[in-house]
Amino acid sequence: MTHHEVEKYRKPTRVLHWIHSGAFVLLFITGLILFIPGLSFLAEDSWTRLIHRIGAAIFIIIPIIYLIINPKAVGRGLKEAFTWNLEEDMGWLKAIPTYYFRGDEKGMPPQGAMNTGQRLWWFIVVVFGIIFVITGAIMWFAKTSVSPAVLQWMVFVHDISFIVTGAMFFVHIYNGVFHPTFTEAWSAITGGKVSTEYAKKHHGKWYAEVTKGKEQA
Numbered sequence: 422m423t424h425h426e427v428e429k430y431r432k433p434t435r436v437l438h439w440i441h442s443g444a445f446v447l448l449f450i451t452g453l454i455l456f457i458p459g460l461s462f463l464a465e466d467s468w469t470r471l472i473h474r475i476g477a478a479i480f481i482i483i484p485i486i487y488l489i490i491n492p493k494a495v496g497r498g499l500k501e502a503f504t505w506n507l508e509e510d511m512g513w514l515k516a517i518p519t520y521y522f523r524g525d526e527k528g529m530p531p532q533g534a535m536n537t538g539q540r541l542w543w544f545i546v547v548v549f550g551i552i553f554v555i556t557g558a559i560m561w562f563a564k565t566s567v568s569p570a571v572l573q574w575m576v577f578v579h580d581i582s583f584i585v586t587g588a589m590f591f592v593h594i595y596n597g598v599f600h601p602t603f604t605e606a607w608s609a610i611t612g613g614k615v616s617t618e619y620a621k622k623h624h625g626k627w628y629a630e631v632t633k634g635k636e637q638a
């Protein structure tokens with residue numbers, strides 16, 4: 422790392438992000454096949470159900486591994502995702518139209534390692550991840566022991582989670598890969614680093630903390 426770059430994601434975090442994303446994509450595609458009646462012919466022989474269950478196991482194991490190898494980072498992420506600061510987050514909300522659509526960061530209050538939108542994605546992933554696991558486990562292991570009405574509710578809530586996370590997933594990909602403002606998001610999650618200019622511009626609060634010698638994300 423040169424002095425013109427700062428580390429945003431360590432290697433294990435990046436590797437886990439990509440394995441977890443792979444599991445999510447498997448779950449999303451096989452879920453879509455189960456969700457859309459017209460695609461049911463693709464679910465013949467139940468291979469989609471099997472892949473969905475393999476995806477679910479990976480989707481659950483990865484955050485547990487992350488918690489074991491880097492409990493501090495998980496704690497920090499959870500704290501950020503569940504601590505909302507009315508003044509700061511309202512500042513982000515007010516500035517976001519010009520920042521997002523015109524790339525003008527002047528009115529944007531300095532953001533941490535994750536801006537308010539990224540923290541919202543963490544929040545959605547954690548909350549709906551838990552809902553997926555609970556409703557999915559009931560459909561998987563308790564199909565015959567719960568009443569048909571309960572099972573129906575589990576399918577409904579699982580489907581709502583699918584729609585919410587699915588929609589946000591596409592926003593996440595767009596922001597991370599194609600959005601003209603977040604030019605170094607992709608290099609952050611692949612190579613781990615961003616330039617000091619990018620860090621200052623988009624994550625000013627975090628940059629100030631890092632340069633004071635505090636720990637990186």
Ligand code: HEM
Pocket residue numbers: 445448449451452453455456470473476477480481553554556557558560561576579580583586587
């Ligand atoms: C992470 C833990 C998860 C578990 C344990 C789980 C488990 C299940 C199970 C057992 C079913 C029923 C399949 C069958 O008919 O045999 C199911 C259906 C489904 N899952 Fe998941 N799943 C999980 C995550 C996800 C995720 C992340 C998505 C999407 C992004 C997803 C989307 C769906 C959809 C759309 C259906 C079809 C529901 C319907 O019939 O309308 N699941 N899941």
Ligand code: HEM
Pocket residue numbers: 429438441442443445446535538539540542543546590593594596597598603605606607608609610
């Ligand atoms: C498969 C397509 C995906 C792509 C292309 C992608 C891309 C990215 C990029 C570029 C970043 C770095 C953003 C930055 O630091 O500026 C990132 C971070 C992150 N990703 Fe993904 N990701 C994908 C899937 C997922 C999935 C499925 C999840 C959750 C289940 C996820 C959760 C996160 C989280 C929590 C962060 C940190 C907070 C944030 O920057 O939003 N990603 N991703």
